[in-house]
Amino acid sequence: ITLQPGDLVIVAATRQALTDLLAGKPAMLNDIWRQGVAETDDDTGDSQLGLVEAVIAPGSRMAGRTVEMLGFRRLTSAVTLGIQRRSRMIRAKLGEIRLEAGDTLLLCGPVSAFRSLRTSRDLILLEWSQSEFPTTTKALLARVITLAMVAVAAFGIASITLASVIAATAMILLQCLNHRQASRALDLRIYLVIAAALCMGTALELTGAAQLLAEMVVLAAEPYGTLAILSAIFLAVAILTNILSNAATAVLFTPIALSAAEQTGAEPFPFLLAVIYAANCAFATPIAYQTNMLVMGPGHYKFGDFLRFGGPLVLLMWAAFTIVAPWRFDL
Structure with missing residues (x-):
């Protein structure tokens, strides 16, 4: 036709x-x-x-x-x-x-x-x-603002928080979106979840509960040998890094890992690697890392979504490290 x-x-x-x-x-x-x-x-x-x-x-x-x-x-x-x-x-x-x-x-x-x-x-x-x-006529401008935000944060010119706020303000001022669209993107439930989780993490750190948990993990694994201690440290760090910040968890566990290496007579290097790798297994909660929170709202993710998909990934990383470490470091 x-x-x-x-x-x-x-x-x-x-x-x-x-x-x-x-x-x-x-x-x-x-x-x-x-x-x-x-x-x-x-x-x-x-x-x-x-x-x-x-x-x-x-x-x-x-x-x-x-x-x-x-x-x-x-x-x-x-x-x-x-x-x-x-x-x-x-x-x-x-x-x-x-x-x-x-x-x-x-x-x-x-x-x-x-x-x-x-x-x-x-x-x-x-x-x-x-x-x-x-408003598709502003699509190119929105892309430029987004890329500029990523570049500024990636090159260390400004923090991701400051860059995000400036980018969001620019989006509104340049009419890439209006105030109604911006306000609808704010989900109060996300802020409640994040605030509650941050409070719990702070309480664990300030009361010494996190320190106590770390020492208990090492004591529980000590009878089973060096590999068990190394694996237990990795798992404990991977769990706590999703509740505390990764920096706080690394600072908390580094002296414990070095002490465990000294007690067992093993090289400290694999213990430090366990802390470093595990501290970056921040997949299981939205508060574990800044980028998790960035995608939580736009992706309409729930707290359980991170746990459901990120939790198995953390366990996979733990299992992989436990299997490879004895071969790589002759434990």
């Missing part, structure tokens, strides 16, 4: 596919939004367009009528992009489809217009479905 000027094309797509298409073609999105402005004289001036799903309520006055008959744009300040009926997309011209109770409408319009729809008795707004179109 060869398309000709004036042909009417009916598009059937998932919401994600439609969002990706329109986000990549801002001109098309603006044309869709503004095509009814001349008829309605309704232009809110809100440049931030979004998507939301709404269901035709039982007994709604909209049932039995088409969006054209209703003057839907004037009524809701939103454009209907699609209609889904009983989990199926209707392949027909939108203006000719008579609405039924239970139909799900995909609406496009200013975010401010959606707030007024919450009180509508004819439409049930699905709050969880509301999203804004990504």
